[in-house]
Amino acid sequence: MAPPAAVPQTNTVLDELDITPHPRPFKNPNWKPPHRRTKTLKQILSDATRTAAAGEGGTAPAAGPMQTTYANIESAPSLHPAHSKKWCDVTGLPAKYTDPKTKLRYADKEVYAAIRMLQPGSAERYLELRGANIVLK
Amino acid sequence: MVSKYRDRKAQKTYTVVGNDVFADPNSRGQAKNPFDSNVVCNFDQMETLLDYCFINLGVGEEGDGGVGHPLVMTEAVCVPGYNRKMMSELLFECYNTPSVIFGIDSLFSYDYNNGKTGLVLSAGHTATHLIPVVDGKGLVNLSTRLNWGGSQSTDYMLKLIQLKYPGFPAKIQSWQAEALMKDHCYVSSDYKEEVESYLKPETLLEKDRIIQFPFTETIKVEKSQEELDRIAERRKESGRKLQEQAAKVRLEKLIKKEQELAFLKTLQARQETDSKRDFKRLLEQNDFRDEAALEKSIRELDKTIRRARKQDVGVEEDAANSAPPSFPLLDIPDEELSDDSKKMKRHQKLMKSNHEARLRAKAEKEAERQRQEDLERADAAKREADLPAWLSTRHAARAAVLTKIKDRTRLRNELSDRKSLASQMRMKSIANLASDSPPSKKRRRGAGGAPGASGGPGGGGGGDDDNFGANDDDWSVYRNITLGTNSDEDEEDNELAKELKAIEDQLLLHDPHFDRNDTQEAKSDWRASLLHAFTRGVREHDPEDQAQGSQIHLNIERIRVPEVILQPGMAGLDQAGVIEIAGDILLQRIADERVRERVLKDIFLTGGAVAFEGFDERVRREVREIIPAGSELRVRRAGNVVLDAWRGAAKFAKGEMSGKEGVGWVTKGMWEEAGGEYILEHRLGNAF
Numbered sequence: 001m002a003p004p005a006a007v008p009q010t011n012t013v014l015d016e017l018d019i020t021p022h023p024r025p026f027k028n029p030n031w032k033p034p035h036r037r038t039k040t041l042k043q044i045l046s047d048a049t050r051t052a053a054a055g056e057g058g059t060a061p062a063a064g065p066m067q068t069t070y071a072n073i074e075s076a077p078s079l080h081p082a083h084s085k086k087w088c089d090v091t092g093l094p095a096k097y098t099d100p101k102t103k104l105r106y107a108d109k110e111v112y113a114a115i116r117m118l119q120p121g122s123a124e125r126y127l128e129l130r131g132a133n134i135v136l137k
Numbered sequence: 138m139v140s141k142y143r144d145r146k147a148q149k150t151y152t153v154v155g156n157d158v159f160a161d162p163n164s165r166g167q168a169k170n171p172f173d174s175n176v177v178c179n180f181d182q183m184e185t186l187l188d189y190c191f192i193n194l195g196v197g198e199e200g201d202g203g204v205g206h207p208l209v210m211t212e213a214v215c216v217p218g219y220n221r222k223m224m225s226e227l228l229f230e231c232y233n234t235p236s237v238i239f240g241i242d243s244l245f246s247y248d249y250n251n252g253k254t255g256l257v258l259s260a261g262h263t264a265t266h267l268i269p270v271v272d273g274k275g276l277v278n279l280s281t282r283l284n285w286g287g288s289q290s291t292d293y294m295l296k297l298i299q300l301k302y303p304g305f306p307a308k309i310q311s312w313q314a315e316a317l318m319k320d321h322c323y324v325s326s327d328y329k330e331e332v333e334s335y336l337k338p339e340t341l342l343e344k345d346r347i348i349q350f351p352f353t354e355t356i357k358v359e360k361s362q363e364e365l366d367r368i369a370e371r372r373k374e375s376g377r378k379l380q381e382q383a384a385k386v387r388l389e390k391l392i393k394k395e396q397e398l399a400f401l402k403t404l405q406a407r408q409e410t411d412s413k414r415d416f417k418r419l420l421e422q423n424d425f426r427d428e429a430a431l432e433k434s435i436r437e438l439d440k441t442i443r444r445a446r447k448q449d450v451g452v453e454e455d456a457a458n459s460a461p462p463s464f465p466l467l468d469i470p471d472e473e474l475s476d477d478s479k480k481m482k483r484h485q486k487l488m489k490s491n492h493e494a495r496l497r498a499k500a501e502k503e504a505e506r507q508r509q510e511d512l513e514r515a516d517a518a519k520r521e522a523d524l525p526a527w528l529s530t531r532h533a534a535r536a537a538v539l540t541k542i543k544d545r546t547r548l549r550n551e552l553s554d555r556k557s558l559a560s561q562m563r564m565k566s567i568a569n570l571a572s573d574s575p576p577s578k579k580r581r582r583g584a585g586g587a588p589g590a591s592g593g594p595g596g597g598g599g600g601d602d603d604n605f606g607a608n609d610d611d612w613s614v615y616r617n618i619t620l621g622t623n624s625d626e627d628e629e630d631n632e633l634a635k636e637l638k639a640i641e642d643q644l645l646l647h648d649p650h651f652d653r654n655d656t657q658e659a660k661s662d663w664r665a666s667l668l669h670a671f672t673r674g675v676r677e678h679d680p681e682d683q684a685q686g687s688q689i690h691l692n693i694e695r696i697r698v699p700e701v702i703l704q705p706g707m708a709g710l711d712q713a714g715v716i717e718i719a720g721d722i723l724l725q726r727i728a729d730e731r732v733r734e735r736v737l738k739d740i741f742l743t744g745g746a747v748a749f750e751g752f753d754e755r756v757r758r759e760v761r762e763i764i765p766a767g768s769e770l771r772v773r774r775a776g777n778v779v780l781d782a783w784r785g786a787a788k789f790a791k792g793e794m795s796g797k798e799g800v801g802w803v804t805k806g807m808w809e810e811a812g813g814e815y816i817l818e819h820r821l822g823n824a825f
Contacts, residue, residue, distance in 0.1 A: 084706065
């Protein structure tokens with residue numbers, strides 16, 4: 001992602017960059033894109049597990065080692081005790097305390113004073129960085 | 138990045154691809170990415186993207202309605218079959234590709250760097266993979282993915298900066314955050330230790346990076362010194378004039394009051410000489426009900442005069458110093474004087490009382506000073522007599538002032554919260570003031586109980602007549618209900634600060650255990666402030682300076698952002714970090730010890746996110762901690778962490794086996810035969 005190189009006066013730059021009118025000799029002229037619904041990765045994965053489950057219940061032999069799929073190569077939660085260390089949400093320093101009201105972790109009393117003075121909503125944004133915010137659905 | 142949108146004005150649909158989308162704000166706003174996480178999901182956009190590639194490459198000139206070249210495509214590790222099916226369909230049906238091979242980008246990079254056996258750590262844009270490679274073949278079934286990559290890091294950086302500077306004048310863009318991250322972030326060799334000392338001044342001086350954002354300076358019109366002088370002079374002049382006038386008016390009033398007092402006093406004196414009835418009549422003539430009323434008014438008058446004199450002190454200093462003027466005409470009876478002289482006499486009379494008033498005021502002032510001195514002397518005596526006791530009283534006074542200040546700030550904070558007790562008390566006070574019937578005494582006591590309020594109404598005395606206002610504190614109820622920072626509050630704050638300063642000065646002078654560092658001033662000094670170091674660096678911050686206002690200080694972020702890949706928990710990602718994953722793969726999944734030894738000799742880093750300085754050393758150090766002692770360990774990074782994947786793929790495409798059946802290349806015929814998801818397994822690709 002590069003920053004915009006120049007500010008275009010009119011759409012001349014865009015006209016230059018536009019590929020809409022460009023001929024495409026490499027394409028199959030008879031090709032019609034299938035009527036496809038764009039699926040998100042989540043949908044695709046859940047579909048895949050469903051078909052896999054159906055296949056195992058059916059006639060297909062489910063022998064051999066477990067297949068590696070996109071979903072199961074994901075890294076497991078950390079078991080290392082050192083990684084449950086707490087860091088200050090504001091400064092990033094090691095945090096000894098937690099504010100009972102906002103649940104923010106903080107390093108010292110000065111940071112605590114700053115937390116108390118936070119604008120409404122800021123505390124949630126800090127929590128969101130740590131994935132500890134409460135999401136209402 | 139693909140941006141497809143219709144310009145209403147031009148009646149034209151634009152399709153812009155790649156970095157070109159940033160050329161125009163409209164296209165930038167419409168830009169979309171065919172990827173969901175690290176998997177291609179939107180194939181309409183993918184098609185546009187491929188169009189763009191082929192147009193720019195100039196392929197398809199042969200005119201057979203196809204690309205006419207074998208293609209090497211990269212895909213995610215363990216990509217779902219559906220996506221590969223769609224991709225193959227697109228490539229074979231739309232572009233008439235003769236043959237395609239799908240491979241994994243990081244393995245291409247490893248291959249390009251002549252890797253044979255090792256562990257590939259690939260930190261990509263949206264995800265990080267670790268893939269062990271043995272004898273040139275990637276063991277996809279042993280690989281692991283961590284859902285953290287460059288885009289998440291950028292996001293993290295951006296959010297951190299936004300939260301660090303909530304009122305930043307410029308809007309920080311995502312690409313700016315990315316550039317900041319690439320330019321300034323590095324991986325700490327020992328995160329815990331480094332982060333703890335990061336905000337210490339000596340460390341910060343060296344590691345703090347200041348980024349100046351563009352800003353427009355609003356130029357204040359500078360007045361020349363002459364002009365300023367002239368304005369000041371004019372202001373002083375008019376002030377003096379006003380002061381003089383006010384003093385004159387005050388003096389006249391004072392004299393009148395003094396005369397009245399004298400008259401009332403004579404009236405009182407006549408009580409003794411006159412008969413009771415006569416005196417009563419006299420009182421009635423002068424609108425007094427009885428002696429008590431007279432006495433009361435005398436007392437009040439006396440009080441006001443005293444107060445007025447005190448006010449006048451200092452204004453007429455020089456006049457008082459001059460020799461007492463003589464008033465010769467006063468002693469001559471009126472009958473002997475001409476009209477002119479009479480006027481003169483009246484004037485002299487005025488002057489005389491004026492003079493006397495001044496003298497009295499001076500005496501009053503003298504007495505006041507005396508009193509102050511006495512107090513001070515008593516204080517000193519007390520101090521000398523019993524220093525610890527004196528100190529403890531002073532400390533208590535200091536603590537009281539501090540709590541007062543704290544209470545005030547707390548009250549102010551609470552008032553901004555609509556649901557707080559203080560706010561509710563305020564609403565109650567307003568309601569009480571607005572209601573016609575005076576509320577019961579008890580209710581109003583409650584209103585006065587809010588912190589900082591000095592009390593409910595004075596007087597009391599039930600019935601219809603509430604003597605609101607008889608007590609000065611009553612009026613504070615109005616002050617309690619006004620919101621915001623008015624000058625009144627600032628003044629009080631200043632006064633409290635002054636009081637605190639005075640007490641602390643005394644303590645500094647006399648308490649050997651109380652030094653500069655204990656004063657409130659030193660405590661609130663920016664040098665001692667952690668947050669100042671965090672947001673403003675090692676120098677004093679001038680809030681007026683616009684250049685400083687649009688500066689960003691990067692300090693802890695420089696190591697905090699890249700650290701997430703090693704400790705994903707920091708950013709709320711519930712996964713193990715890369716080192717832990719590497720340990721798992723090396724020690725658990727690779728069962729054969731001889732293979733493990735060979736893998737350890739080549740830990741290979743590739744992908745944009747490993748470009749951080751210090752990444753290799755950190756990996757080396759931490760992997761060393763988990764592997765068996767004495768094992769040989771080598772860590773290296775790709776020659777070019779970003780481009781080597783492409784180069785590897787290009788090398789692969791140019792190889793002698795290119796396009797041939799059987800070594801991973803899938804031809805159109807095979808695809809038609811075997812179906813959408815089909816691939817041939819090869820050493821750099823996914824398993825089927």
